[in-house]
Amino acid sequence: MAASRTDLGDFLRRCRAGLTPEAVGLDDGGPAKRRVRGLRREEVAQLAGVSVDYYTRLEQGRxxxxxxxxxxxLARVFRLEPAARAHLADLARPARHKAAQPPAQRVRPAMQQLIASMSEHxxxxxxxxxxxxxxxxxxxxxFTDWTRMPPRERNYARWMFLDPAAAELFLDWRTVAGEVVGTxxxxxxxxxxxxxxxxxxxxxxxxxAEFSAWWNGHQVHERTHGVKRVAHPAVGPMTLRYEALPLPGDANQxxxxxxxxxxxxxxxxLALLAMLCGGASSPRGGRVQLDSSSRRTEPPAPYQGA
Known part of the structure; x- marks a missing residue:
């Protein structure tokens, strides 16, 4: 279900449907003559400089x-953003032999200590x-205490769509959730x-149902930075800015x-929320690794920051 040759065709069709003839300088022929949403296959082929048969085979996965x-x-014709261009290239790569599943990811202890020290952020x-x-x-x-979940359920997208509290927390839930699907x-x-x-x-x-509809929409999103508006039940509304920083040594962290x-x-x-956290009765400084195997890197201790 992740990616296949049919995904390339689906993605191209979505791109074609989302672009109007006027946007690319073509005459739409009037409402009575146009029976398809967006561009026709022959119009995309013409703009991309390929034959109609070739482009048709691309959409059909042949x-x-x-x-x-x-x-x-094609990226130029569809006016794709960098993330969508990269996604198109990924989908078009030749079929590969099924790769072995990668090992469970683990966060370096020093990085655990670093984020644990961020008491105000x-x-x-x-x-x-x-x-x-x-x-x-x-x-x-x-957000939520993922340590209270079974290891295989500690997933941001899963929480976003299956926990009603997430929809109540984010004032722009549909935007935030849609970006998660794109990621x-x-x-x-x-x-x-x-x-x-x-x-x-x-x-x-x-x-x-929302996830299913957005997943089939084939939109992509690359996390870099942004703004999220929340209504926290303990301290009230907040507008939060975030930075997404890929970690050296593991491009997927x-x-x-x-x-x-x-x-x-x-x-x-946010300062009030941090103060409430600091006033908690649980001791500070313990670390627990959160990975898919749920193995602890230290003896059991209250989770604080990793």
Missing amino acids: HASPSEAVLEA PALILGRRTDVLAANTLAREL LRLYAGRHPDDVRLNELVGELTIKS VLFIYHTDPGSSSHDN
Whole structure:
């Protein structure tokens, strides 16, 4: 379910349907003459400089692997953003032998200590397929305590779609959740043989109508930075900015750090939330590795930041 030759055709059809003739300088022929949504196949072929038969075979999954020049031409015609261009290239790669499943991801102890020390900023590390690998105390108070979940359920996308509290927390839930789907789509194109991803997508498709519709929409999203608006039940509304920082040594581990504008009510509310966390009765400083195997790197201790 992650990525296949049919995904390339689906992606091209979605791109074609989302582009109007006017946008590319073509005459639409009037409403009575146009029976398809967006561009026709022959129009895409003409703009990309390929034959109609060749482009048709691409959409139908009957062509082995288009050249880089063809992919560049299609990306230009469809006006794809960098993330979508990369996704198109991933989907067009020749079929590969099924790869062995990668080992469980683990966060370096020094990185665990670093995010645990960020007492004023929520911080978490997401891995493959948005698995939650680590989160400091403030992030768990802001979002949810993933340590209370079974190891295989510690996943940001799963929480976003299957926990009603997530929809209540994010004021722009549809935007945030849609971006999560786009992130999974981007990952699926790069790692089509990820069994755990197939399982996750299958579960979310069955249990969430929104996820199913957005997944079939083939939109992609690359996490870099952004803004999220939340309504926290303990301290009230906050506008949070975040930076997504890929970690050296593992391209599939991304550190997310959240902050607020100084002097804003959001800054005051986040400071209040941090104070509430600091007043908790549980001892500070313990570390527990959050990975798919749920093995502890230290003797059992209250989870604080990893």
